[in-house]
Amino acid sequence: MMHENITLAHGGGGRLSRQLTEELFLPILGNRYLLQLNDSAVVEPGEGAAAFTTDAFVVDPVFFPGGDIGRLAVCGTVNDLAVMGALPRYLSAAFILEEGYPLADLRRIVRSMKDTADEAEVTIVTGDTKVVPRGAADSIFITTAGIGYMNPGMPVSAGRAHPGDAVIISGPVGRHGMAIMTSREGLGFSSTIESDVAPLNRLTAAMLEVTGDIHVMRDATRGGLATVLNEIASQAACDIILEERSVPVTEAVRGACELLGFDPLYVANEGVLVACAAADAAGALLEAMRGQTYGTEAVIAGRVGNSGSGRVVLETEMGSRRVLDMLSGEQLPRIC
Amino acid sequence: MMHENITLAHGGGGRLSRQLTEELFLPILGNRYLLQLNDSAVVEPGEGAAAFTTDAFVVDPVFFPGGDIGRLAVCGTVNDLAVMGALPRYLSAAFILEEGYPLADLRRIVRSMKDTADEAEVTIVTGDTKVVPRGAADSIFITTAGIGYMNPGMPVSAGRAHPGDAVIISGPVGRHGMAIMTSREGLGFSSTIESDVAPLNRLTAAMLEVTGDIHVMRDATRGGLATVLNEIASQAACDIILEERSVPVTEAVRGACELLGFDPLYVANEGVLVACAAADAAGALLEAMRGQTYGTEAVIAGRVGNSGSGRVVLETEMGSRRVLDMLSGEQLPRIC
Numbered sequence: 001m002m003h004e005n006i007t008l009a010h011g012g013g014g015r016l017s018r019q020l021t022e023e024l025f026l027p028i029l030g031n032r033y034l035l036q037l038n039d040s041a042v043v044e045p046g047e048g049a050a051a052f053t054t055d056a057f058v059v060d061p062v063f064f065p066g067g068d069i070g071r072l073a074v075c076g077t078v079n080d081l082a083v084m085g086a087l088p089r090y091l092s093a094a095f096i097l098e099e100g101y102p103l104a105d106l107r108r109i110v111r112s113m114k115d116t117a118d119e120a121e122v123t124i125v126t127g128d129t130k131v132v133p134r135g136a137a138d139s140i141f142i143t144t145a146g147i148g149y150m151n152p153g154m155p156v157s158a159g160r161a162h163p164g165d166a167v168i169i170s171g172p173v174g175r176h177g178m179a180i181m182t183s184r185e186g187l188g189f190s191s192t193i194e195s196d197v198a199p200l201n202r203l204t205a206a207m208l209e210v211t212g213d214i215h216v217m218r219d220a221t222r223g224g225l226a227t228v229l230n231e232i233a234s235q236a237a238c239d240i241i242l243e244e245r246s247v248p249v250t251e252a253v254r255g256a257c258e259l260l261g262f263d264p265l266y267v268a269n270e271g272v273l274v275a276c277a278a279a280d281a282a283g284a285l286l287e288a289m290r291g292q293t294y295g296t297e298a299v300i301a302g303r304v305g306n307s308g309s310g311r312v313v314l315e316t317e318m319g320s321r322r323v324l325d326m327l328s329g330e331q332l333p334r335i336c
Numbered sequence: 337m338m339h340e341n342i343t344l345a346h347g348g349g350g351r352l353s354r355q356l357t358e359e360l361f362l363p364i365l366g367n368r369y370l371l372q373l374n375d376s377a378v379v380e381p382g383e384g385a386a387a388f389t390t391d392a393f394v395v396d397p398v399f400f401p402g403g404d405i406g407r408l409a410v411c412g413t414v415n416d417l418a419v420m421g422a423l424p425r426y427l428s429a430a431f432i433l434e435e436g437y438p439l440a441d442l443r444r445i446v447r448s449m450k451d452t453a454d455e456a457e458v459t460i461v462t463g464d465t466k467v468v469p470r471g472a473a474d475s476i477f478i479t480t481a482g483i484g485y486m487n488p489g490m491p492v493s494a495g496r497a498h499p500g501d502a503v504i505i506s507g508p509v510g511r512h513g514m515a516i517m518t519s520r521e522g523l524g525f526s527s528t529i530e531s532d533v534a535p536l537n538r539l540t541a542a543m544l545e546v547t548g549d550i551h552v553m554r555d556a557t558r559g560g561l562a563t564v565l566n567e568i569a570s571q572a573a574c575d576i577i578l579e580e581r582s583v584p585v586t587e588a589v590r591g592a593c594e595l596l597g598f599d600p601l602y603v604a605n606e607g608v609l610v611a612c613a614a615a616d617a618a619g620a621l622l623e624a625m626r627g628q629t630y631g632t633e634a635v636i637a638g639r640v641g642n643s644g645s646g647r648v649v650l651e652t653e654m655g656s657r658r659v660l661d662m663l664s665g666e667q668l669p670r671i672c
Contacts, residue, residue, distance in 0.1 A: 013558025013604070014663025018567075037571065038493055039416035039554065040389035042486055045381040053376035054428035054481055056466045058473075080375035092390035094479045096432070128479075130392045133669055137394075138472040143430045143464075145390055145481030150378055157374055218375065222349025231354075235373065268349070327350025333469055 006101040011131030020129060024103065028110045033125035041125035043090045046149040051086035053077055054145040060334040062109070062140055064183045066175070066194030067270075069142055070112035072336060075199050075270055076221070077146035078120045082201035083217040083273055085208055086148030088120060094128040096141040109140065120199035122146070151208060160215040161236035163306035166282035168275045170203060170289060171196065171297045172248040173225045174264035176271070178256045180335050191252045198271030203292045210288040213278035220274055222336060223327040224266040228274055229312045230326040239305040240312045242324060246301040265314075266327050268335045276304055342437040347467030356465060360439065364446045369461035377461035379426045382485040387422035389413055390481035396670040398445070398476055400519045402511070402530030403606075405478055406448035408672060411535050411606055412557070413482035414456045418537035419553040419609055421544055422484030424456060430464040432477040445476065456535035458482070487544060496551040497572035499642035502618035504611045506539060506625060507532065507633045508584040509561045510600035512607070514592045516671050529588050534607030539628045546624040549614035556610055558672060559663040560602040564610055565648045566662040575641040576648045578660060582637040601650075602663050604671045612640055
């Protein structure tokens with residue numbers, strides 16, 4: 001590659017665009033779909049229904065403890081498919097780059113996307129790159145979209161939470177948001193907080209294998225655990241009781257949250273899901289989850305009630321109860 | 337909507353994000369897929385293979401004569417599917433918004449996306465919105481991805497151009513690029529140049545209906561007609577002879593190009609396609625194209641040769657011949 005930094009011509013559609021594709025993207029991501037160099041990839045979405053989703057990623061900093069924007073962009077879309085009960089299969093990736101962006105950083109990010117895609121067993125089959133003049137965007141934004149095969153026997157939807165369901169959380173909450181926040185602020189914490197960013201599709205596949213009684217799965221991203229529980233309670237018109245003492249939070253996250261004034265229940269995760277499942281299936285489900293890399297710390301942390309209030313109630317460690325609202329206002333811009 | 341401008345909280349995943357979805361996106365785009373408010377849309381991609389593509393849009397200005405970033409974002413993805421011979425069906429849309437962006441402008445753009453999607457008979461089934469602080473992005477970027485049903489009997493691919501094929505252009509070239517350029521510069525041209533931005537899927541469907549002998553279809557976007565012909569010649573390892581006098585260029589585009597120092601053959605189009613088809617099918621194909629809204633000015637403007645050079649040769653109006661190279665360098669940043 002003649003240039004060390006992205007130039008406007010890399011996004012112009014001409015010779016340098018072609019060179020960027022052939023010398024950077026294809027050697028790392030290269031597969032039979034991308035190598036066609038056509039306007040679309042031709043894929044086999046399988047029989048029956050498919051899941052389709054998209055997410056834009058604008059995280060700052062681009063590289064953070066435990067991950068980077070590339071891993072985040074792959075995981076975000078994989079997880080949105082996985083929590084629908086789908087088997088993630090094909091991804092697209094569209095890059096918006098600021099003029100002057102270092103090619104070495106782009107290469108590192110694309111390599112991370114490839115590694116994460118391999119881990120999740122998905123293929124990046126199509127893409128696009130645009131370059132904007134210096135100052136028109138901050139370094140790099142990535143938008144992924146994804147297609148997954150639906151599992152026809154497994155309707156999973158936020159509206160299906162049912163009174164009596166156990167509420168299961170797959171791991172400690174607040175790590176992604178606090179990893180970004182502490183690295184952004186350059187705070188000298190004694191221990192680095194690593195993001196939980198991870199592809200959850202093997203975890204969800206293992207969960208769906210063990211029982212047909214999972215009613216809801218959601219990944220607890222922006223707005224954190226509290227917000228996603230509110231969405232579930234609202235869509236299912238039920239109430240959810242969350243036991244504060246059962247919600248896993250690492251010491252490092254708890255400490256950083258206290259210092260910076262955040263509530264870990266509202267901090268974004270990128271590798272944690274919430275499930276509502278029939279209570280009598282919860283034990284087997286938990287066991288299956290704990291056998292998976294990203295589910296070893298799974299716990300039952302609450303239950304779906306039958307008040308029909310659409311509210312989330314926190315049973316505090318002190319024994320009191322309070323309503324846990326959705327996130328209002330913005331806690332952390334550019335967290336993902 | 338309480339706010340008149342986008343705030344960081346609109347992208348935070350909490351209450352205001354929800355409100356933006358419920359009060360702006362859903363009333364305009366609302367359909368049974370989006371209304372599920374799940375992490376993915378569940379779609380039916382049909383039997384057999386599907387086409388999958390993505391494009392990011394960063395055009396400046398966002399509103400331009402003949403269109404806007406919303407129409408562009410829908411057409412760009414629809415056309416990438418259509419030129420593969422696919423029937424475009426489902427779209428995703430991911431927005432990156434700058435803090436302070438006027439909600440009225442966003443509403444106008446989303447309305448334009450809906451109108452264009454209706455025209456193209458595609459459905460926007462899933463989406464995402466991120467907000468970045470003032471200065472971290474310039475106003476609004478939109479990334480669309482799309483899924484289309486493949487027509488199993490119709491393999492269309494840039495590598496399939498064949499010696500003897502007629503090269504057909506669906507309409508006058510250079511309008512989109514010059515519409516952006518003249519409106520950006522605030523140049524007082526006597527006549528406004530309107531972008532050609534349009535969904536081409538009805539045109540491609542009509543073309544595929546009339547003959548099975550279409551070997552290549554490509555939309556001539558970034559890099560213009562000359563660049564896409566070079567890509568076809570290179571991928572098929574053939575040469576392409578383009579007759580300058582047959583390439584349609586409007587007087588307004590020709591005048592603006594001369595004044596500003598552009599070659600219309602390299603200027604981006606967003607509603608013009610190039611096809612290579614067996615010469616004996618070209619007459620019927622042209623007739624079918626001219627019966628379509630976005631094909632009335634279709635012409636045969638060249639032929640595929642058998643030198644195997646991978647080059648594009650221009651036969652000039654003066655009767656001389658010169659090699660027409662790919663675009664090198666960037667003509668127009670943020671053209672799409």
